[in-house]
Amino acid sequence: MPALLVGPATLIVLVPFVASLVVLAAYSIGYQPGGEGLSLAMWQTFLGDSYSWTIIWSSVRLAVVVTVLCLVVGYPVACALVRLESVVMSVIAYTVIFSPLLMSVVVRSYGWLLLLSDRGFVNSLLGAWPLQLGPYRLIYNEIGVVIALVHILLPFAVLPMITVLMQLPQNLREAAADLGxxxxxxxxxxxLPLSLPGVIVAAEIVFALAVSAFVTPAVLGGGRVLNLSRLVYENIGNTEWGLAAVQALILLIAAVGVLLILERFNRRTFGEASR
Incomplete structure (x- = not known):
């Protein structure tokens, strides 16, 4: 019975995903009906270029920075939300944190573009007396992309950490306090040790979304912050289907590789925490 309930949703998600992977793999090895045959030339072209490895490293590094900042900012927020006793304050806090999810990523990215511009609110605030700082270049570089991505992805980090923190027995903390x-x-x-599974799950979600982000790096980066998603988009526009397929698969491999490492660490941590 559970298989019958889960089956339709699984097919709806799994079949298009597997089909798209097959199509990407076919394009990446040069398969075309009536073509000359299979070739790994696209893979050799992409992986043999040092610039390609620079883009791969830049994409992973940006995702790691955003993930770490989301965890650092989101963990205290999750702890505070769990300890709120007032229903009114809880509703206000949850609304403030999660209501941005109701707005389009495009709108939020352009909103940050206005806030971080040379004459935007942030630089105007920094330049006001008595600070008189700036203006700082906060857009069309990696700084603006990181700020916007942290704001956009923060709710995805807070939610799994809240779920784990709410399940922690209060008597454990009380027992530790009684013991001095x-x-x-x-x-x-x-x-912290008991909540690590939630932290790792939050890291997995945020990293997967950050490494594949396209709109925010395109808007806040202004073409100067390149990642694999941007390269895939540009090569599709240039009808370089084979190269775009290779880059998309490399992006998937990089994301899945990091997620597998985090999941392995999560299993080990969860096993130790449950002993």
Missing amino acids: ASPSEIFFKVT
């Missing part, structure tokens, strides 16, 4: 542990010791020896 300080608040910092309770956090680092009880709360």
Whole structure:
């Protein structure tokens, strides 16, 4: 019975995904009906170029930076939300954090473009007396892309961490306090280790979304912040189907590789936490 309930949704998701992978693989090895045959020339062209490896590293590095910042900002937020006792404050806090998800990524990216521009709100605030700082170049570079991506992806980091923190037994922290542990010791020896599975899941979600982001790097980067998603888009526009397929598969491999590492660490952490 569960298989019958899950089956239709699984087919709807799995069949297009597998079909798209088959098409990408066919284009990447030069398969065309009536063509001359299969070839790995596209793979050799892309992987043999040092510039390609620079773009791959830039994409992964940007995703890692965004993921770390989302975790650093989101973990205290999740802890604060779990400890809110007022229903009114909880509703307000959840609304503030998760309501941006109701707005398009394009709109939020252009909103940050206006806020971070040379005459935008942020630079105007920094230039106001008594600060009199700036203006700083916050757009058309990696700084603006990181700021916007952290804002856009932060709810995806907070939600899984809230879920795990809400499941932590309160009596464990109370027992540690009764045994003389300080608040910092309770956090680092009880709360943080037990909540690591939620932190890792949050990292997986944010990294997968950040490494494949296209709109925000295109808008805030102004063509100066290149990643694999941008290259795929440009090569599709130039009808370089084979090269675009190779880049899309490399993007998928890089994302899945990092996710497998995080999942392996998550399994080990969850196993240790459940002992």
